[in-house]
Amino acid sequence: MDQVVTTLLTTMSEQLGAMIAVLGAGIAAGFAGSGSAIGIAIADEAASGIMTEDPGKFGLALLLLALPGTQGIYGLLAAFFAILKVGLLGGAAVKVTIWQGIGIFGSLMPIAIACYYSAIAQGKASAGAILLISKRPEEIGKAVILPAMVETYAVLALLLSIILMNSIKL
């Protein structure tokens, strides 16, 4: 019995840290991706709507509805960074303690949360911008800037996630 517990505890201390980091990576990529999907779907509805009137607006609409897609990429990016850091993508084996694992998990939270909500919000902003170009396609410049305001906070979250992850020394 004692032996079983000892083995359990050993594997735990050896692997749990890395696995907590993996959990964080999963949440970051999953939530950011979901947010982007929802955001793009919201913009999609507006795009389909205006294309019933003028299918020629496809190019402009595509540009705008692609904007909330960035968050998903940021999420994927942060997730990759995390698993790269704990040595799951090859390279030299890294020893990650439980506390370091929790730290990496925490560093992924800004990206998971901010990307999820900001992508949805940006989807709404993009939908509005798509309606704008349906009437005034020449204002595409302004129409791209408006949803990009929302993206700022996803960018800041990515920045903080990277800085936090960097600050955890393995």
Place this chain on the structure above:
Amino acid sequence: MALVEMKKVELALHRSVTEKVVASLQRLGCCEIIGFGGDNTSSETKSGPVSEHLKRYENLLSDARFALRFLENYRQGKVGFLAKALSEKPHRNMVELESLSDETDFQDLVAQLRGLERQFVEIRTEMSQLVGLEAILGNFRDLSQPLLFFTTGTEKVKGVIGTMPVDQISRMELAFSSQVAKDGELFVKVADPAKDKDAKAALLFLRELDEKVSALCTEVSFNRIELPRELSGTALEEIVRIGERKAQLLEREEFLTKEAGSLSGEWLVRVQALSDFWTVMKGRYETLDSSESTEQINFLRFWAPADALPRIEKELEPFNSLSDRTVKAPEKGEIVPSMLRNPAWASPCEPLTTMFGVPTYGGVDPTLMMAPFFYLFFGMCLGDAGFGVILALILGGVLLKFPIAGSLRKFLIVMFICSLSTIVMGALTGSWLANTMDSFGFLNFLRPFRDRFVVWDPMNDPMTYLGFCLALGFAQLIFGLGIAFWDALRRRSYMEAFADRGGWIMLLVGVALLFLVSIGKAPASLGLLAKALAAGGALVLFLTQGRSKKGLLSKAFSGALSLYGITSYLGDTLSYSRLLALGLSGAAIGLIINLLAKMISEGVPYVGWILALILFVIGNIFSLAINVLGAFVHSLRLQYVEFFSKFYEANGRIFSPLGYETQFVKIVEAGDSHKSD
């Protein structure tokens, strides 16, 4: 930096030369006509020869729009959007266009085109009716009775066809056999018993049983289908006949399409030139229409850049005996149009400035100050020398090879300069398609070359680079405040300059210095200066920001409250951290592409390197696309939100001179045309 100086010119012209003078001014293309507004909208002035010309050109243009849309649709050999945008417009001169306009029987062409269009519509309508009918008859393919029974019926016999729910079939059969029996026939067909909810049914019965059958049909929710009365043969025969008619129609349509195509080939270019010519003429007559006139004299007023006046004078010389001219400076309260003029390296950024808003006349044109920051920020956001080289090669090639003009050219030049800046920033941060030189062994020999330029390594030491980004941002903010300070001095509003702008500049520089001293990046000896600057700035703001308020207490309160504004400056500065974040995100995507490519090339035997190459190319194209978009948008946002908000007044109206505004041809001086035919 400042806008082009404008003058207001007032012309009094004898009626006989007015049209010629307006034509000359239009050719010069540097005069913005000021309409006389509501003065001459009364009906009597609207019926002169000028308005008739105007009406004529408006009608011609609306016909031309129709003709262009039609001809464009049936043009043989479609031209791609890119090819259209990149090709040069044919050159024409006004004399040529005028004779083309006189010679062409445009009304005849329009009538011909409208006739064609009507025939196309008729064919399409009939076609869709036929298709619908064919679908209905297809269900009754097996019915051997002629359809005559179901359309008009005969003297004795009548029939109906339609659909009914599948679950009602047995009920129908029972009722029909009991009530109609030998005096009628019932056909029921279920095409796909597993899926169909409705069965197709046809009923034949003696006319005298009509009411009985109708009641029966209602009972089983029979849904009757009305057939066109001219159908007489069996369903199969009719389907064959429909097929023949469809083939006929298709043939006819093909013939008409060919005819439209040949008309398009013959006319499209000519109609395009005509449409441009009429647009120009319409502009001319609109100007004449908006001028004020007495019996013999027309009055014209227009804005023109001060430095274009000699040219205008020379142009009007032949009419001197019949005209009188005064040149005035803009008066107070007049809305003067703004014309931007910048050196060649910054002027492509003008559309970016006007996209935010047109500078107020007499104010500051921010293009020159914004351009270097925009180029630099774009370079930092994209931040990869490999991407920079690719972009520079593509854009440089396009710019050299194609005679692109107008705003597209400006945009491409902006992007070209941005790509050069990307090369520089990428080299300084050691990013050449991310870490390609490290991850693939055969490229390792390039590393010494790369390392020679590296100043920062944002991947491994993001904090130093972040500091650089924030410092750059802070510098831009102070620069913006400095411009506002200078602008206020120029306008002699000293209180605004020294109190509002100067106070903040002192306070912010002081606080920044204090921060640097506290983290040991600036010598401690500057500490006293920093404190003095910060305290001085804060004092100035405290004493002056409540100056419009009444009462000592509310003055002091407003003054103190204004210091809270420092948080917005802090936020603005931190916003520049996106330069690092976007640069990092691009580098990280590249890193991951390289990692995956390397894993594939080492892990998959034989074809691994091909797969890796495909992944590498596609991945980098994708990364380039999203990062260029992000870099452009976010560097622009930093200008608009953080920089412009410090000093830029954008309440102006863009100078839009009367000229040759054409869509399809370029109008040149006589003798200079046919250059690119």
